[in-house]
Amino acid sequence: MSVYESFNYPEVTYPIAKEMGLTEGEFEGAKNLIGRNPNYIELGIISSMYSEHCSYKSSRVHLAKFPTEAPWVVQGPGENAGVISVDDEGLCVCFKVESHNHPSFIEPFQGAATGVGGILRDVFTMGARPVAAMNSLRFGSLKSAKNRYIFEGVVEGISHYGNCFGVPTVGGEVYFNDCYNGNPLVNAFALGVVQKDRIFLAKAEGKGNPVIYVGAKTGRDGIHGATMASAEFDENSESKRPNVQIGDPFKEKLLLEACLELMKTDYIVGIQDMGAAGLTSSSFEMASKSGSGVRLDLDNVPVRENNMTPYEIMLSETQERMLMVAKKGYEDKVKEIFDKWDLDAVVIGEVTDDGYVRLTWDGEEVAALEAAPLADEAPKYNRPYSRPDSQDLLQKTVKTECPEDIQGVLLQLLANPTIASKRWVWEQYDHMVRVGTVQLPGSDAAVIRLNESDKGVAISSDCNSRYCYLNPYEGGKAAIAESARNVAVSGARPRAFTNCLNFGNTEKEAIMWQFATALEGICEAAKALNTPVVSGNVSLYNETEGTPIHPTPTIVMVGVIDDVTKRIGSYFIDSSSTVYLLGENTGHVGGSEYLASIHGKELGDAPAVDLVHEKAIIEFMCEAADQRLVNAAHDISEGGLAVALAEMTFGAKEIGVTVKLESELAADALLFGENHGRVILEVSNVNAAAVEKLAEKHELPISRIGRTLSDRIEISADGRKLIDIKVKDAEDIWKNSIGKIMK
Amino acid sequence: MKAGVVVFPGSNCDHDCYHVLKHVLGVDTVFLWHKDTDLQGVDLVVLPGGFSYGDYLRCGAIAKFSPIVSEIVDFANNGGRVLGICNGFQVLTETGLLPGALMRNRDLKFICKYVNLRVDNSDTPFSRMYAAGEVVGIPVAHMDGNYFIDPEGLAKLEDNNQIVFRYCDENGECIPGTNPNGSLNNIAGIINENGNVLGMMPHPERSAEGVMETRDGYFLFESIIKAIGGAA
Numbered sequence: 001m002s003v004y005e006s007f008n009y010p011e012v013t014y015p016i017a018k019e020m021g022l023t024e025g026e027f028e029g030a031k032n033l034i035g036r037n038p039n040y041i042e043l044g045i046i047s048s049m050y051s052e053h054c055s056y057k058s059s060r061v062h063l064a065k066f067p068t069e070a071p072w073v074v075q076g077p078g079e080n081a082g083v084i085s086v087d088d089e090g091l092c093v094c095f096k097v098e099s100h101n102h103p104s105f106i107e108p109f110q111g112a113a114t115g116v117g118g119i120l121r122d123v124f125t126m127g128a129r130p131v132a133a134m135n136s137l138r139f140g141s142l143k144s145a146k147n148r149y150i151f152e153g154v155v156e157g158i159s160h161y162g163n164c165f166g167v168p169t170v171g172g173e174v175y176f177n178d179c180y181n182g183n184p185l186v187n188a189f190a191l192g193v194v195q196k197d198r199i200f201l202a203k204a205e206g207k208g209n210p211v212i213y214v215g216a217k218t219g220r221d222g223i224h225g226a227t228m229a230s231a232e233f234d235e236n237s238e239s240k241r242p243n244v245q246i247g248d249p250f251k252e253k254l255l256l257e258a259c260l261e262l263m264k265t266d267y268i269v270g271i272q273d274m275g276a277a278g279l280t281s282s283s284f285e286m287a288s289k290s291g292s293g294v295r296l297d298l299d300n301v302p303v304r305e306n307n308m309t310p311y312e313i314m315l316s317e318t319q320e321r322m323l324m325v326a327k328k329g330y331e332d333k334v335k336e337i338f339d340k341w342d343l344d345a346v347v348i349g350e351v352t353d354d355g356y357v358r359l360t361w362d363g364e365e366v367a368a369l370e371a372a373p374l375a376d377e378a379p380k381y382n383r384p385y386s387r388p389d390s391q392d393l394l395q396k397t398v399k400t401e402c403p404e405d406i407q408g409v410l411l412q413l414l415a416n417p418t419i420a421s422k423r424w425v426w427e428q429y430d431h432m433v434r435v436g437t438v439q440l441p442g443s444d445a446a447v448i449r450l451n452e453s454d455k456g457v458a459i460s461s462d463c464n465s466r467y468c469y470l471n472p473y474e475g476g477k478a479a480i481a482e483s484a485r486n487v488a489v490s491g492a493r494p495r496a497f498t499n500c501l502n503f504g505n506t507e508k509e510a511i512m513w514q515f516a517t518a519l520e521g522i523c524e525a526a527k528a529l530n531t532p533v534v535s536g537n538v539s540l541y542n543e544t545e546g547t548p549i550h551p552t553p554t555i556v557m558v559g560v561i562d563d564v565t566k567r568i569g570s571y572f573i574d575s576s577s578t579v580y581l582l583g584e585n586t587g588h589v590g591g592s593e594y595l596a597s598i599h600g601k602e603l604g605d606a607p608a609v610d611l612v613h614e615k616a617i618i619e620f621m622c623e624a625a626d627q628r629l630v631n632a633a634h635d636i637s638e639g640g641l642a643v644a645l646a647e648m649t650f651g652a653k654e655i656g657v658t659v660k661l662e663s664e665l666a667a668d669a670l671l672f673g674e675n676h677g678r679v680i681l682e683v684s685n686v687n688a689a690a691v692e693k694l695a696e697k698h699e700l701p702i703s704r705i706g707r708t709l710s711d712r713i714e715i716s717a718d719g720r721k722l723i724d725i726k727v728k729d730a731e732d733i734w735k736n737s738i739g740k741i742m743k
Numbered sequence: 744m745k746a747g748v749v750v751f752p753g754s755n756c757d758h759d760c761y762h763v764l765k766h767v768l769g770v771d772t773v774f775l776w777h778k779d780t781d782l783q784g785v786d787l788v789v790l791p792g793g794f795s796y797g798d799y800l801r802c803g804a805i806a807k808f809s810p811i812v813s814e815i816v817d818f819a820n821n822g823g824r825v826l827g828i829c830n831g832f833q834v835l836t837e838t839g840l841l842p843g844a845l846m847r848n849r850d851l852k853f854i855c856k857y858v859n860l861r862v863d864n865s866d867t868p869f870s871r872m873y874a875a876g877e878v879v880g881i882p883v884a885h886m887d888g889n890y891f892i893d894p895e896g897l898a899k900l901e902d903n904n905q906i907v908f909r910y911c912d913e914n915g916e917c918i919p920g921t922n923p924n925g926s927l928n929n930i931a932g933i934i935n936e937n938g939n940v941l942g943m944m945p946h947p948e949r950s951a952e953g954v955m956e957t958r959d960g961y962f963l964f965e966s967i968i969k970a971i972g973g974a975a
Contacts, residue, residue: 159853163884164794166755250753250797257752341752430855430884432949433792435759440956449954452762565954 003364007309009040016040020047026379033373041311041359041367046374048277048315049284052540055378058506059538062519067532072495072560075534079201080122080273082534083194084496086455086560092199093450093457094128095191097136097500097556099539103244104186108153113161113247115188117319120165121273124256125322127200127263128192131436132448133162135172135188136461136500136554137425140181142417142741147176150184152742157247158188159428164249165256168437169429170446173461176417179469182544187500187554189461193450200263203270204286204294204325204351211283211294211349212331214338215255215274215321217304221245222278222317251320251343258341259322265337267330274321280314282323283357288375293352297360300348310359310366325351385512394470395605398590402668406642406722409598409672411733413639414646416597420737421650443570444635445490447561456564458492460557464638465550467606470591472514472551476521477609481676482637483557484529488618489633489679491568491625492559494529499536499555504548506540514551515540522553528611529618531557566625570634571651572708577631578688579657579706582617582695583678585641587669593638594672607675614677616698621679629691632682642671642723644680646713649727650734656727659706661717670717682708744971747775747785749815749831751806756792756828756948763948764789768964777809786971787824788815790831792884792946802845802887803833812838824868824967825940829885832932832942841935841942842900843892848885849925855884857956858923860931860945861911864904867934868970869941872962878915879959881945883923883931888944890926890933897927908932908943 010016017027020043030046031037038046048054056063068076074092075083081096100115116133123130135158140147162169167190204211222245262268270290272282279296287294298310308316326334331347338345352358359367403409413419426441438456439447445460462483468475484494499522504511526532542549561567589595590604624630636644649657663670683691688704695702713730715723748760757774765772773783777795782788796805806812812834819825819840827835835841848854857880862873873879892900900906908931911917917929924944932943947960 156852163853163855163886164753164755164797166793248797250794250799253755253794254752427856428853430853432855432882432884432946433755433759435762435949435952435955438954452766 003361004039004366009311012037012040012043017043017047020044021051022047026050029379034369039367041314042369044311044315045280045369048280049374050378053276054281056538057379058381058383058540059501060380061382062516065519065523067523067527070496070530070532073532073534074196075199077533077535080125082496082498083126083199084534084558085196086450086457090196091450091455092194092196093191093558094123094126094194095189095498095558096122096535097187097189097498097554098122098537099500099502100186100188101184101502101539101542104154105150105184107244108150109157110244110246112154112157112186114245114319115186116158116161117247117249117252118275119188119190120167120252121275123190123192124259125200125271125273126194127198128194129260130167130190130192131434132191132446132459133167133169133189134446134459134461134556135186136463137172138175138177138180138185138552141176141178147181148742154184154186155425155428161247161249163430165253166433168431168433170431170437170448171426171441174422174425177550179550182547183542183549185502185552189498189556191457191459191558198263200271202272202286203290204292205269205290206351207353209269209325209328209351210331210347211296211351212324212326212334212345213301213348214324214345215343216248216251216318217302217344218308218313218316219304219318220308220312220316223312223315245317245319247319254341254343255320255322258338258343262334262337267326267333269325269327271322271324274323276317278315278317279323284371284375286323287357287371293354293356293371294349295352295358295360296349299361300346302344302346310361383506383512384509385516386509387513388510394603398595398601398604400589400595400599400668402666406667406671407725409668410642410646410723411730412598413594413643414730414734415737416593417738417741418593419639419643421735422738423735424738424742438564439490439567439569443490444486447490447564447567449564454563454565456561458487458490458559458561460486461554462486463552463554465552466596466602467591468518468553469550470604471606472517473521474606474608476518476553477525478606478676479553479555480522480525480529480531481609481611481614482635483555484531485614485617485635487557487559488621489568489635491566492561493622494531494557494559494618496532496534497555497557499533499553501538502542502549502552502554503540504543511548518551518553525609525611529615566628568625568630568633570648571632572648572655572657572682573631573653574684575655575708577682577684577708578704579659579708580681580683580691581678581703581705582681582700584701585663585665585670585673586675587665587673588675589669589673592640592672592674594640594668609676616700617677617679620694620698620700623694624691629687629694630681630683634680636678636680638674640672640674642715645715646730648680649713650731654711654727655708656710656712657706658709658714661705663717667717667722671722744770744968745785746770746772746787746789747783748772748789748791749775749777749811751777751795751809753795753797754791754793756946759948760789760791763951763964767951768968770968775811777811780810780814782814782818787826787967788818790825790827790834792829792831795830795834802830803837806834807837816840819940822937822939824971826869827942828946829944832944833887835940835942840940841933842896843890845887846889846891847887848889853886854923855882857882858945859911859913859921860908861915861917862907863909864907867907867938867941869963869966870907871969872966876915878911878913880957881947881950881960883945885944888924888926890930892927900933903936905933905936906930907934907941908945
């Protein structure tokens with residue numbers, strides 16, 4: 001009896017392939033590709049590599065349209081994470097955002113925790129020490145106990161993992177909308193620092209070089225996780241809980257230190273994180289990228305459970321593991337470093353040159369597949385799409401009656417969990433460890449000082465999915481424009497972004513239309529603002545029982561600031577300053593938070609983005625920051641002008657504001673409308689003339705709308721007082737809303 | 744003066760303490776590896792924040808048995824200065840160098856934010872640059888910072904003026920609403936009877952530079968330099 005036979009695997013037929021998530025066409029294609037019927041181990045490998053999660057089969061055609069190049073881009077998409085230059089002396093940052101949506105719905109704490117763990121590994125695999133983490137989170141309404149449970153679990157999972165690992169979680173975004181009821185979104189971002197000449201890639205080069213397995217022992221957790229993440233949810237999804245991996249942040253912290261210590265030496269050739277589809281994707285990707293081959297002796301893989309089979313070992317998604325290729329002869333040196341950190345480092349195979357990944361057990365080959373075709377020639381679908389007729393109804397202009405009690409509306413909006421302070425969330429995250437967080441959470445972007453220098457980066461995560469639902473094209477543009485604007489109002493120049501494209505099932509034409517159209521918008525805005533994409537991922541099938549989420553292409557924009565002491569916060573810092581509005585109020589109510597939460601209508605067209613105007617705002621803000629002309633700046637987004645003004649008074653200093661507006665717009669449209677391209681500025685009187693001149697230079701409309709004053713928020717329009725409330729009273733509502741709901 | 748920052752597996756404020764001592768205050772500073780037994784002739788040992796050995800059992804409980812900690816206990820018993828911050832404070836109570844224990848936060852959640860502290864004893868090597876009763880802003884970041892001690896022990900701490908920092912409001916009032924974690928008597932930091940071992944939950948290293956929200960933590964490190972410089 002051969003070794004393979006001793007495992008008693010079932011005979012490979014289409015029904016088995018279907019169970020693993022392959023279509024009949026894909027199964028037949030795979031058979032043609034390898035020229036025979038795959039065995040059971042090989043089938044498991046093929047189905048994982050062909051999963052949407054690993055192959056991007058539905059999205060690759062469209063992703064190819066993204067701009068990916070700029071002089072400051074050091075590493076674009078295709079590696080574990082992207083890299084951009086921060087200065088001319090080799091200082092770089094490495095970053096990526098990735099989804100962990102499906103696991104977080106099934107098991108919120110571990111799902112979110114391992115999402116953080118995975119993205120941190122992506123960053124330090126490149127040789128970068130993680131210095132900032134962020135999250136984009138979306139949940140159903142907190143009125144539901146189930147959603148509160150998911151929200152609480154996700155936040156605790158992120159807190160547990162990031163805090164123990166020792167990376168500051170410096171902000172992010174949290175939205176609540178019923179479209180995420182059965183399908184929350186957890187997108188985890190991490191950014192690390194690396195010198196340009198110390199970046200490591202996923203290479204398996206040099207015949208005879210040892211392949212070394214490092215980190216945690218392999219268990220049975222997460223087998224076929226990538227396949228699970230590539231299907232819609234149904235009522236049985238919760239029975240898939242064993243597919244969710246368990247995270248150990250302490251182990252990962254050790255892995256980080258050991259890897260970074262090793263990377264200071266020249267013992268290693270390449271390194272790859274074992275993420276989705278574990279040992280399968282890491283070995284196939286490394287071999288295919290280098291055009292080499294790999295032999296893995298699977299019975300040497302450290303395991304933590306008895307009787308694990310080759311199939312289980314290849315498909316396990318146990319966390320905190322890496323695969324690396326070392327230089328021959330340096331095995332003991334590598335082991336020495338891992339010993340110091342009490343971690344396993346075991347030689348499990350070697351680099352070959354025949355293009356195959358060959359798996360052995362007890363010295364006998366049990367599976368052999370050619371690497372490159374599986375990694376690079378996975379199925380690619382140009383799925384059909386069309387704009388659904390129902391879109392017309394959604395986008396029709398809505399008429400609303402302007403409420404009498406404008407102040408009451410403001411207070412309701414401030415209490416709305418999407419707008420309210422996310423303090424309850426970020427106080428659970430250690431957001432200051434590594435002493436680099438020079439702009440604390442709550443501002444428009446986080447600002448991180450790098451390596452104890454004055455240089456830094458600003459990071460903002462944004463996507464208004466309601467805009468994308470109503471108008472995917474303008475919504476896609478808006479995600480780029482808003483994230484870039486948030487970075488710029490913090491004093492940094494937006495340089496590049498990473499994205500996480502969360503959509504429903506693109507096998508449906510209407511969803512595919514949302515996907516293709518939103519991507520067009522993203523591409524156009526990214527080109528106009530000269531901010532290429534450097535990394536990202538795609539999460540499809542975000543549907544539960546046929547109901548899709550709103551299209552949610554999360555954008556995380558990274559900007560560079562040469563001197564972090566020039567950063568700009570979004571809270572008023574002085575009284576008697578001049579308050580300016582940069583941009584103009586057009587009173588666009590369609591798609592607004594006001595319309596949705598006060599009138600219960602997710603309707604109307606999304607506000608359009610003028611990219612020339614957005615570019616001018618970025619240039620204006622970069623110059624204003626450099627010349628230290630602005631005390632505070634805040635982008636106007638959800639909740640409109642009134643919410644933005646109120647938020648600026650909620651800083652440590654409790655400085656009020658008196659604003660007098662003149663406008664023909666209805667009071668609700670004026671105060672709560674959400675047209676783009678607007679920033680509120682606090683400017684010391686001595687700088688007022690310079691700021692006005694700078695706006696003129698960039699052809700930006702600017703108007704003095706008020707002053708910072710006393711301890712009240714007072715807003716009037718055309719002589720009629722609409723808002724008049726103590727800062728403290730408004731702030732209490734905004735600050736404590738989520739905490740009260742979660743009590 | 745020479746300072747040593749201990750590195751346990753899972754320490755994550757070790758680099759921060761090293762940075763502040765070395766780059767901000769210009770102190771000769773080394774790392775002390777947990778498996779080592781040589782304190783390299785340091786005048787000050789800093790036990791930094793983090794999750795030593797993962798803190799999977801009880802915070803600081805495993806660190807107590809590490810080779811370096813038994814050396815530190817001897818060092819402290821001979822009058823050497825030891826500063827334990829956050830997880831370091833937990834290690835100090837586990838080893839018995841400081842009395843009491845740090846339990847899970849009252850609200851059972853990790854809490855990271857700036858808090859106000861009142862300096863109740865400015866006559867220690869760690870706090871001499873502060874004025875007595877001064878209110879300082881220094882952040883906390885912990886899951887287990889809820890200080891507990893039996894009534895006799897508490898009375899002793901109070902009588903001996905061993906409570907160096909207490910959570911308070913911006914006016915220095917130690918009212919319950921200012922207590923982030925449920926600590927008895929709003930205790931944020933205590934010193935041993937001999938006055939050479941300080942443990943505190945807040946992180947002075949996080950507010951020691953002008954670019955941070957406050958620079959109040961700087962003066963704790965400056966106090967130590969003055970104290971050790973004066974003794975040498």
